[in-house]
Amino acid sequence: MMSESRIISLMNARVKQALAVLLMAGLLGCSQKNESQEDDSGEGYPLVGEILSVLQDEGLLEVRHEEIAGYMPAMTMRFKVAPGDMKNAKPGQKIRARLIRDGEGGFALVKIWPIDEEAAKDLEKFNDRLQKQAKELDSGRYYGEGDQSPDFALLDQFGKTVTSDRLKGKPFFLNFIFTRCTDAQMCPLSTSKMAQLQLMVKESGLDASFVSITLDPEFDTPGILRNYADAYGIDGSNYHFVTGPKSAVRDLVRSFGVTSMDNVDTIMHSLATVLIDENGAIIKRSEKSAWTTLEFLEALKKSQE
Numbered sequence: 001m002m003s004e005s006r007i008i009s010l011m012n013a014r015v016k017q018a019l020a021v022l023l024m025a026g027l028l029g030c031s032q033k034n035e036s037q038e039d040d041s042g043e044g045y046p047l048v049g050e051i052l053s054v055l056q057d058e059g060l061l062e063v064r065h066e067e068i069a070g071y072m073p074a075m076t077m078r079f080k081v082a083p084g085d086m087k088n089a090k091p092g093q094k095i096r097a098r099l100i101r102d103g104e105g106g107f108a109l110v111k112i113w114p115i116d117e118e119a120a121k122d123l124e125k126f127n128d129r130l131q132k133q134a135k136e137l138d139s140g141r142y143y144g145e146g147d148q149s150p151d152f153a154l155l156d157q158f159g160k161t162v163t164s165d166r167l168k169g170k171p172f173f174l175n176f177i178f179t180r181c182t183d184a185q186m187c188p189l190s191t192s193k194m195a196q197l198q199l200m201v202k203e204s205g206l207d208a209s210f211v212s213i214t215l216d217p218e219f220d221t222p223g224i225l226r227n228y229a230d231a232y233g234i235d236g237s238n239y240h241f242v243t244g245p246k247s248a249v250r251d252l253v254r255s256f257g258v259t260s261m262d263n264v265d266t267i268m269h270s271l272a273t274v275l276i277d278e279n280g281a282i283i284k285r286s287e288k289s290a291w292t293t294l295e296f297l298e299a300l301k302k303s304q305e
């Protein structure tokens with residue numbers, strides 16, 4: 001149980017008011033997305049199917065899909081997909097996605113999610129706990145230094161389940177980002193610094209994991225996150241970019257004291273960078289965009305002494 005004294009409360013009414021002013025003035029969060037990055041959640045048709053083969057040379061997936069009511073009977077087709085989805089694809093994998101025209105007379109799949117019953121069970125179990133824990137927090141309170149990090153389960157850029165339990169035994173750094181963020185001082189800078197920190201930790205002979213939770217789970221599928229991680233040249237062996245049910249992401253955003261608001265064409269958000277020790281306790285937290293890799297490396301070193 002989380003006692004009140006163990007929870008740091010920083011967001012009093014005045015801070016909230018100031019934040020609202022900043023959000024309105026556009027001083028916080030990310031600048032506008034361009035046309036091509038428009039959310040396409042409503043675009044195309046919902047598809048459920050199974051990957052039969054991965055045609056690497058053509059950059060196509062062969063998928064046997066179920067009937068798409070009012071559009072197409074069940075059949076096997078070849079689809080263009082994003083590079084990250086191509087890399088994650090495995091024959092036999094069941095998927096849900098949206099089918100769209102690719103603009104060249106062919107068909108493409110976007111918003112590809114693996115269908116995996118085992119993973120779904122984990123997600124439900126952990127995120128039910130997360131939801132209860134988030135509800136126990138009084139309005140404006142969140143988990144800070146000294147608190148136990150909340151439970152969660154999400155999918156990483158490889159489509160693998162990442163749970164708070166499986167992360168234990170090793171410290172991990174955690175932050176929030178979204179791939180369409182175009183504000184150089186926000187997510188892109190955070191990701192660059194996390195990538196640098198990953199290298200510094202390795203060079204120091206220390207062992208830690210990295211977790212970046214997307215603020216935009218509807219758009220940021222595992223494949224999109226893989227594109228993103230690869231674009232930053234990030235070693236995915238101990239760095240998980242994670243996504244999953246919107247409700248779980250919302251509970252995590254709240255639990256870690258981050259503000260995130262869907263705006264017309266972007267997500268306005270604040271930042272939190274957190275270091276969690278091998279037992280799941282939060283040992284360092286910063287909400288500054290100017291957090292340094294060195295201060296977090298030092299905090300990790302100190303915790304390992």
Ligand SMILES: [Cu+2]
Pocket residue numbers: 029030177178181182183186187188269
């Ligand atoms: Cu951002």
